[in-house]
Amino acid sequence: DIQMTQSPSSLSASVGDRVTITCRASQSMSVYLNWYQQKPGKAPKVLISAASTLQSGVPSRFSGSGSGTDFTLTISSLQPEDFATYYCQQSYSTPWTFGQGTKVDFK
Amino acid sequence: DVQLLESGGDLVQPGGSLRLSCAASGLTFSSYAMTWVRQSPGKGLECVSGISGGGGDPYYADSVKGRFTISRDNSQNTLYLQMSSLRAEDTAIYYCARSPGFAVKSRYYFDYWGQGTLVTVSS
Numbered sequence: 001d002i003q004m005t006q007s008p009s010s011l012s013a014s015v016g017d018r019v020t021i022t023c024r025a026s027q028s029m030s031v032y033l034n035w036y037q038q039k040p041g042k043a044p045k046v047l048i049s050a051a052s053t054l055q056s057g058v059p060s061r062f063s064g065s066g067s068g069t070d071f072t073l074t075i076s077s078l079q080p081e082d083f084a085t086y087y088c089q090q091s092y093s094t095p096w097t098f099g100q101g102t103k104v105d106f107k
Numbered sequence: 108d109v110q111l112l113e114s115g116g117d118l119v120q121p122g123g124s125l126r127l128s129c130a131a132s133g134l135t136f137s138s139y140a141m142t143w144v145r146q147s148p149g150k151g152l153e154c155v156s157g158i159s160g161g162g163g164d165p166y167y168a169d170s171v172k173g174r175f176t177i178s179r180d181n182s183q184n185t186l187y188l189q190m191s192s193l194r195a196e197d198t199a200i201y202y203c204a205r206s207p208g209f210a211v212k213s214r215y216y217f218d219y220w221g222q223g224t225l226v227t228v229s230s
Binding site: 095096100 | 142151152153154157166167168169202204211212214215216217218220221222223
């Protein structure tokens with residue numbers, strides 16, 4: 001199975017901050033990497049697919065980049081509704097696997 | 108609107124069995140691969156099992172292989188997960204999730220999720 005490692009596990013930030021979360025895969029997987037946002041008590045919501053494709057309705061402050069084994073999710077200017085946990089997920093080979101999550105909370 | 112509604116979660120003793128259901132609406136159910144994803148309390152996400160739109164090509168996580176069986180009834184727009192020989196470590200919220208493709212091994216994401224159903228394995 002492909003192992004996904006996110007960093008950091010948690011971070012504290014303020015509204016307006018630029019936030020970067022990284023995800024590293026245990027093997028090369030082209031651009032088959034997706035990012036999700038999860039809020040407490042809710043199911044995850046897809047933000048970005050195929051490393052950099054912004055899903056419909058997702059604000060443009062979210063962006064993704066990377067290929068191979070190293071990927072990045074960037075929030076250009078953190079908004080109050082962005083405080084949540086973020087997960088990467090590989091869709092290169094089954095079983096699909098997720099990173100362990102990055103919790104973004106208030107500084 | 109696409110809606111996925113899970114049911115069947117319960118408190119069950121170790122070694123017991125349970126069947127989860129996921130009722131789908133607002134989509135041509137048979138056109139899409141479906142996956143069960145679980146989340147243990149305070150922990151991350153794990154893809155447990157997936158199945159193609161036609162009901163073929165199932166896959167399972169190693170942690171559940173031989174104990175869980177995924178199936179679907181496209182005439183009833185329903186996805187199932189039959190769980191047996193349950194263990195404490197199977198305790199989790201179980202979500203069903205759709206991929207925007209027919210084949211389970213299509214390299215897609217999960218675009219629709221249910222609200223989840225809680226399975227607790229404890230004596």
